[in-house]
Amino acid sequence: MHSPAPANRPIALVVRGLSKRFDRPAVDALDLTIYGGEFYALVGPNGAGKTTTLRMVAGLLRPDAGSITIAGIDALSRPVDAKQITAWLSDEPMIYDKLTPFEYLEFVAGLWRIDAAAAEVRARELIGWLGLEPHAHERCEGFSRGMRQKVALAGALVHDPKLIILDEPLTGLDAGSARLVKNVLLERVRAGGTVIMTTHILEVAERMADRIGVIASGRLIAEGTLAELHRKTGKTVISLEDTFLTLVAEPVAHPAAAE
C-alpha cells in the first residue's frame, strides 16, 4: 500500500468547507479529497470530529456549511443518487435480530434496487468470504459482535458500492474476524473501490491506508502517505503512533482549538 495518489486518478470524494456545530464546533471548514481506488484512513483523538465528518458524507447528518461531492454527484442536492454508490458501516453493527443474514442481505438489495438474481449471487459470495455460511439461515439475535459486524459488512458490500465509509469497523472484533474484514476491504480497493475509514488502531491505518488524514478539533491538521506524515513532524520517528502524537500535540491555529 502507501502508493501516492496520482493526479490522473478519478476523484471519489471531495469535501469543501464542511462545518457542523453542536454545542461547539465539531467539524470546522474541513477540506478533503479522496481518489478512486484509494484506501484513506482518518485518525484523530477522541472528539476530533471524525465520526461527524463521515456521518455527513454518508448523508446521516446535514452539514451547517460546505459541500460534499461523491464521484461527481453533489451529495447534498442529489442525496439519493449519491447514496446509490455509497455504503456506510458504523462501529455498532445495526442489524435486525429477527432476520437471518440471508434475509438481511435480501432486504438491503431491495433498498438499493439491485437485481434479485445478481444480488443473490453476490450475497452468497459475501457470506462465503466472511465465513457466515453455517449461520446464513439463523436469526441474528444469537450472534456475537464479530458475526454481527460481518453481517453488517456484507450488507455494506452487497450492492457493490464505489465508496465505502467505515467508522471504527474493527472495534470489538477478535484477531481472526479483524483480519477477515481487513482482507475484504483491501480486496475491494484492489477491485477499484474506494474506502474511507476512521480508526483508533494506528497500526491498521499504517498497514492498510494509502493515505492518512489526521484530524483534530474538527480540522484536518495533516494528510499524506506515512512517509509524508513522518517528514511533516521533522523528527526521525519510526511509527505512526509517534507521528500522530507529535502532530496532535501541536496547537491548532483556529478558534475551535482555542476553546
Place this chain on the structure above:
Amino acid sequence: MSRPDTLAWFAGHEFRLGWRDWVALMTAGRRSRARTVAVALILFAAFMHVFAYWIVARYADADLASDTATLVGITGTLVLSWSLLLSQAMESVTRAFYARSDLDLILSSPVSARKVFAVRMGRIAGAAVMIAVLLAAPFINVLAFEGGMHWFGAYAVILAMGATATAIAVALTVALFRTIGAKRTRFVAQIVAAVIGAAFVIGLQIGAIQYYGTLSRFALLESDTMVALAPGIDSIVWWPARAMLGDGLALAATISVGLLALATSIAAFSPRFADHAIAASGVSVGVTRQVRWSQRFRKLSPRRALRAKEFTLLRRDPWLLSQSLMQMLYLLPPALMLWHSFGEGSGPLVLMVPILVMASGQLSGGLAWLAISGEDAPDLVATAPVAAGEIIRAKVEAVMTCIAVVFVPFVLAIALTSMICAVVAAAGIVIAAASATQIQLWFRAQARRSQFRRRHTASRIATFAEAFSSITWAATAALAAAGSSVAVVTGLAGLGILAGTRLLRPPGR
C-alpha cells in the same frame, strides 16, 4: 445506613433504583421537567377526586353489606382488578428473570441471590400495589370523607391483593420454567399474562352477551341468576368484599392471607432464583434456524422490502405479539356479539362500532411506533438510496395493511347486517388509524424495538393525543352509527385534537 448484603440494604438499593426509574418515566429522563410533572400530577389527582366524588359519593353512607347482590358486585370488581394485578405481576416476574441489567453483576458477586430475589419479589408486589392504590385512592378517599374512616380499609385490601397476585405470579412463572423450559417461558408467560389480564372482563362480557345480549360486564354480575348461584352471605368468599366495607375481622383475615401467600412464595422460590436467571440468560444466545419457503432472493422494490421487513419482524417477535394480543383480545366480545346478534337489525351493532374504532386507533399507534420510531437499523435505512418520503410511505403502508388484515373481517361481517354501520365503522377505523399514525410521525424519535414498553415516555403529548384522538373518533363513529347529528361536533373535536397536536409537534416535523 444498613450493612451490605442484608435484606434492608438490598431493599434500599432497589427502592433507589425504582424511584429513579419512576422519576425518569414521568419526566422522560429530563430533570428540568420535574416541577411541571409534579404540578400536573397534583392537578390530575384533584381532577380524579372530583370525578370520584361524582361517581361514588352517593354510595358512601349506604348499608352495602346487607345483601348478596352488593357482595357479588364488589367481589366481581375486586376479581377484575386482581386479574389485572396478576397480569402485571406476571410480566414483572418474567422480566426479573430475563432482563440482564444488573443481574450479571449480582450473580457474579458473593452475595446471596436468595436475598436479591426476595427483595425483587417485594418490589414487584410494591409496584403492583402502588399502581392500584394510585388508581383507587381518589375513590377510597371520597368514600372515607363522606362515609367514615372504615373505608380506609380498602387500602389494606389492595395491599393484600397485590401480595397474593405477586405470590401467584411467581408460582405460575416458576411452574412454567420447570415444565416448558427457559426459552418457551418468556413467550408463554407473556401470553398468559395478557390473557389473564383480559380474561375476566372478557368472560363477563361474553356471559352478558350470551344471556342478556349486551356488552356490559356488569349485566352478568347484577343478574338474578348470579345472585341466586352465589354462596351464602356468611361465606369466606365475601371476606375481601366485607373487608372493603370495613369489617375488621374480614380485613385482618384478608391481609393475613395476602402477606402469608407472599411470604410463602418468597421462601419457596427465592432459593432457585439464581438457577432460573442463569437458565434465562442462556436463552439470548440460543440459535433459531429460520426455514423459509424460498431460499432465493425475491424481487423487491425499496417499498416492498421495507413492508416485508416490518411484517417479518412483527411476526417473529413474540413479545410484541403478546403486547398487541392484549388489544386483540378485547375484540373477542364484539366478534361474539356480532355473531350473536346476526339478523337482529343494526341496534346491537351500534355498540360495536366504537369498540372497533378505539381498538384500531390503539393498535395503529403501537404499530406505527414500531415501524417509524422502533427502527433497529436506522443508519442502514437512512443511507439507502431511497427518498425519505418513500420510506415513510412504505412504513405507513405496512401499518395500514396490518390494520386492514385485523379489521376488514369485522367490517364485512357488519355489512351483512347493516351497510350503514359497516361504512361508518370502516371510515372510523381508517380515520382513527390514520390519526394515530400521523401523531407517531409528528413525534417520531429514534429508538430500539425493545423499548416498545417505554414508548409512552418519549412524549407525553403524543401519548395523550393518541388516546384522546382514538376516544374522540370512537365517540364520533358511535354517534354517526346511531344517526345522531352530534357526530359532527365530536368529529370537529377530533380534528381539533389533531390540529392542536400538530401545533405542539417538535420543530422540523
